[in-house]
Structures are given as structure tokens and as C-alpha cells.
Amino acid sequence: MHRYKNISAPVIKRLPRYYRFLGELHDKGVIRISSRELSVKMGLTASQIRQDLNCFGGFGQQGYGYPVESLYNEIAHILGLDHTYSAILIGAGNLGKAVAMHMSFEKRGFRLIGIFDNDSKKIGTEIRGIMVSDLDSLEHFCSQNKTDAAIFCVPKNAVHDIADRLYRAGVKNYWNFSHYDLSVHYDDIIVENVHLNDSLMILCYKISDANDFPDNTSA
Amino acid sequence: MHRYKNISAPVIKRLPRYYRFLGELHDKGVIRISSRELSVKMGLTASQIRQDLNCFGGFGQQGYGYPVESLYNEIAHILGLDHTYSAILIGAGNLGKAVAMHMSFEKRGFRLIGIFDNDSKKIGTEIRGIMVSDLDSLEHFCSQNKTDAAIFCVPKNAVHDIADRLYRAGVKNYWNFSHYDLSVHYDDIIVENVHLNDSLMILCYKISDANDFPDNTSA
Numbered sequence: 219m220h221r222y223k224n225i226s227a228p229v230i231k232r233l234p235r236y237y238r239f240l241g242e243l244h245d246k247g248v249i250r251i252s253s254r255e256l257s258v259k260m261g262l263t264a265s266q267i268r269q270d271l272n273c274f275g276g277f278g279q280q281g282y283g284y285p286v287e288s289l290y291n292e293i294a295h296i297l298g299l300d301h302t303y304s305a306i307l308i309g310a311g312n313l314g315k316a317v318a319m320h321m322s323f324e325k326r327g328f329r330l331i332g333i334f335d336n337d338s339k340k341i342g343t344e345i346r347g348i349m350v351s352d353l354d355s356l357e358h359f360c361s362q363n364k365t366d367a368a369i370f371c372v373p374k375n376a377v378h379d380i381a382d383r384l385y386r387a388g389v390k391n392y393w394n395f396s397h398y399d400l401s402v403h404y405d406d407i408i409v410e411n412v413h414l415n416d417s418l419m420i421l422c423y424k425i426s427d428a429n430d431f432p433d434n435t436s437a
Numbered sequence: 438m439h440r441y442k443n444i445s446a447p448v449i450k451r452l453p454r455y456y457r458f459l460g461e462l463h464d465k466g467v468i469r470i471s472s473r474e475l476s477v478k479m480g481l482t483a484s485q486i487r488q489d490l491n492c493f494g495g496f497g498q499q500g501y502g503y504p505v506e507s508l509y510n511e512i513a514h515i516l517g518l519d520h521t522y523s524a525i526l527i528g529a530g531n532l533g534k535a536v537a538m539h540m541s542f543e544k545r546g547f548r549l550i551g552i553f554d555n556d557s558k559k560i561g562t563e564i565r566g567i568m569v570s571d572l573d574s575l576e577h578f579c580s581q582n583k584t585d586a587a588i589f590c591v592p593k594n595a596v597h598d599i600a601d602r603l604y605r606a607g608v609k610n611y612w613n614f615s616h617y618d619l620s621v622h623y624d625d626i627i628v629e630n631v632h633l634n635d636s637l638m639i640l641c642y643k644i645s646d647a648n649d650f651p652d653n654t655s656a
Contacts, residue, residue, distance in 0.1 A: 230642060234635035238616060261621040297638050298645025316535035317633070326634055327641035367644065391644050393637065397457060402480040408647055410640035412633065414536070415545055416453035418612060419516050421629035422546035423449060425586065425610050426517025428627055 222274055222296060229270050233293055235260065236270070240290040252283035299327045303366035305393070306332040306359070308380055310340045310350045313395060314371030318345045328367065332359055353380070360387040367391035374398045444515070448489050452512055454479065455489070459509040471502035518546045522585035524612070525551040525578070527599055529559045529569045532614060533590030537564045547586065551578055572599070579606040586610035593617045 239260055243251055253271075257264040271284065274292055294300060305328045307314055314333070323330050333345055336353040343350050351359065359365070368389050370377055377398040384392075390407045394400055397416075400409045458479055462470055472490075476483040490503065493511060513519060524547045526533055533552070542549050552564055555572040562569050570578065578584070587608050589596055596617040603611075609626045613619055616635075619628045 230639065233642070234632070234638040235618070237638065238635075259621070261618065296642070298641045299638065301641065301645055303641065303644060312535040312538040316531040319531040321633060321637060323637070326637040327645075328637065367640065391640065393640050399454070399480065402478065408640070408643045410636055410643060412631065412636050413453070414540060414631065416457075417629055417631050418540060418542070418545040418547065419453040419456065419518065420449065421586065421610065421612050421627070422517040422520065422522065423452065423515070424627045424629060425522060426520055426546075 225273050225296070229273055232262075232270060233297055237290065237293045237297060237299075240286055240293065243286045244290050248286050250283040250285055256284070297327070299325070301327050303328050303391070304331045304364055305329065305367040305369055306334060306365055306389075307369045307371060308334050308353070308356075308384075309371035309376075310335040310337070310343070310345060311371065314369075315345055317369060317371055317395070318348070331363055331365070334359075356380070356383055357387050360384070360389060365389050367393060369393045370396045370398075370400075372396055378403070444492050448492055451481075451489060452516055456509065456512045456516060456518075459505055459512065462505045463509050467505050469502040469504055475503070516546070518544070520546050522547050522610070523550045523583055524548065524586040524588055525553060525584055525608075526588045526590060527553050527572070527575075527603075528590035528595075529554040529556070529562070529564060530590065533588075534564055536588060536590055536614070537567070550582055550584070553578075575599070575602055576606050579603070579608060584608050586612060588612040589615045589617075589619075591615055597622070 239256065253264040253267045256262075257267050260267070271289070274296065302324075305323065307318055307330060310318075310333050314335075318330060318333060321330075330346065330348060333348050333350045334353045334356055335341060335350050340350050341352050365387070366389070368384050368391070370380070370392060372380065374397045377394075377396045377400070381392070381398075381400055381403070384390075385404060385407070390404070392400055392407060392409045394409050394411045395414070397413055399411075400407060458475065472483040472486045475481075476486050479486070490508070493515065521543075524542065526537055526549060529537075529552050533554075537549060537552060540549075549565065549567060552567050552569045553572045553575055554560060554569050559569050560571050584606070585608070587603050587610070589599070589611060591599065593616045596613075596615045596619070600611070600617075600619055600622070603609075604623060604626070609623070611619055611626060611628045613628050613630045614633070616632055618630075619626060
């Protein structure tokens, strides 16, 4: 299967949702679905859905709807889920542990192959069957194990040094939970940020904006 | 201070980053900063920054730059961080625990006032000084304690029922970590989603797109 070029960022952002919804339909044995039915399920307009899925061409015939399984597989391919990238987790604290335990890496194109921390109390413990290694062994590990991506679950002030070390070790793809803007410091890396504090502030904005309080007292 | 209307979603999404950067500058004792300096720090264009900050008007004089502290405070106000919304956490598993331990709620306009789970092994334990309560007591708690928002850290299949209960109890603002699209089911709620699996798939897409493998073998 070929890959698609020039898919807009907003469409890319919606792809995982399409993938999830189509996966559920596929599990339920649904063979075909119309853009109208899909729009009701996803809370998007039917024309938006047709527009999005037209980017990949060849799907959906007037009056016949979309073939669930092949569209599901094609979106998986577009997302790259038919690859298996090896990833290491940096930081075995509460957040890192939750990410390691919670994520279904294998279904998202990744395999977790290592966990690192500098806390002697954590080093040697096991998370999801993976032993937590000393952060000092990072370079050695990367030299011995093909490492495609790193997951940052460390405090902001620790990211810069570790990112430098990983960058020099050739690891340039990052899933970044730390509030450190990596892309500002390197221009040839791939970063997907999960800034939880930013997300919480956006929720705060949405609530405040909806209530539009005249002063700074809570509702 | 008044609130601003018609700020576009992309600008809103950037506000937390402005807030973080300006906070750092303020902590360093920086009084004023030009859009050019800020653009270098944030990896945005100077004109983008001028455009964004012009939405709030009255900031930045030609040649004088932006007053860090007042802009920082104004963005905090726009984000609603001068409110204190009470929030409860649903789900005391790995992710819920990490969210409770990891987040600086107080700095983001929230106060965590309750944690709920249906697991007898978790009920009665303490997380961040808050005792985990039985999920059965949810309605009673909400009737006794003003509850502005709920944080969902429960499996997808558990969200629907709990959301219904919270909705009936008058809690309509959600920070949703579950892969359940709440906004599809209720039209008068406020939801900020953190879909970690979607984010991981986007990283997978970015890596695959950058490498553009001709077949489905990894690099």
C-alpha cells in the first residue's frame, strides 16, 4: 500500500478517532457504514467525514457507504501502525509508571523495550515485566538496542540533558510528557507533546469562558 | 478585568504555552520582552506572536516590547486561573494516581476535593492526602460538596454510566482521559480530552511519514 502526501494536520489529528470508531464497528461485525451514520456516531458532519476520507481516495461509493474493514486497515496503514517502533521510557515515577502500565503500545505501532530512571530505589524494580535500568546506562543500551523513540516522563529541568544524550545517541523521535519544548532546541526531531498542565488550563479556560464570571470568584 | 470574546481556538491552544514561557521570564526577573525575543524562545514567528497577543489589546508598544508581568497576569485571567474550580477524580488506578500526584491543580485553577473508585482494595487508601471513596457515594458527595468538574481516569466501558450519574448530579465539566467521546452523548457539557492512545498514534504517523517506508517493515 502506498502512503499519502499532503494530508492536512487537522485531518491527521482526526485519524486516530476514525480508527477507534471503525475498529469498534469492525468488532461489532459491521461491514459498511454511510458517512451519515458515521457522522452521528462521531459528532462530525457527514460532509466533513466525506471530505476527510476523500483524502485517501477510492473509498465510499455514492449510496453504498464505506467498507469498514478496508477503511480501518487503510487508516492503520496511514497512521503507520503496521510498523513496530522500539521505544524507551525515561522516568519511572507515577506518570512514567502509569504510561508504561496503561498504554497498549503494541496496538499503536510501538514496543516498549526499556525503562530508565536515576532513582536507586526504582532501579532494578520491574514495570510491566521490564526492569528499570540506571539512567547512566542509556548510551550503552541505545548502542546495543535499536531505539526508535523515547518517552519523556521526567521533570522539566531533567529533560534538556537527557534529550542531548539521546540525540547524540541517534534517538530523535520523542513522546514528550514534560513541560519542556524540545522542538525549540532541535530542528530535526519528531515530537508529539502531551502537556497535561496545558490541557488542564484549557479546561479552566473553557469553564470560565462558558460561565464568563464578572470577577475572580468561583461560581 | 474583563474577559475577551471571539478568541480563536488556535490562539486559545497557544495561551498555556505563552503562560508558561512568560512565567519563566517573570521568575528570572525579566521586565519586558520583544515579540522577536519571545519568538526565538517559543519557536513561533514574531508576527504570529504579535497577532496572538493583539487579541487581548493594549499590550506591547512599538519598540518597547511586552510587559512580562502584566501580560502573564492577563493571560492567567483569560485562562481563568484566577478561579478555583473544585474537581473530583474518578478512577484511582495507575493513571488516576499519576494524575492526582503529578498535577499542580492549584496553579491551574482547580482544587482536587475527592477521589472515587469501585475497587475495594483502593477504597480507604490515601492519594495526595485525599482518601479514595467508594464510587457508590458519588451522588451523596456531589450533593454535599460543590463539584465543578470531574476527571475521568477509568476504562472506556465504565465512563458512560458514571458520566450519566455525574450529569444528573449537575457535574457537566470533564477532563477526560478515557477513550470515550463524551461530547457525542451530551451537548451541554464542557470536555477537555487527553487521549493518550491517539497521541501515540499521531507520533507513529509522524515517524512513519518522515521515513515514508515503502513497505510495512520498520526502519
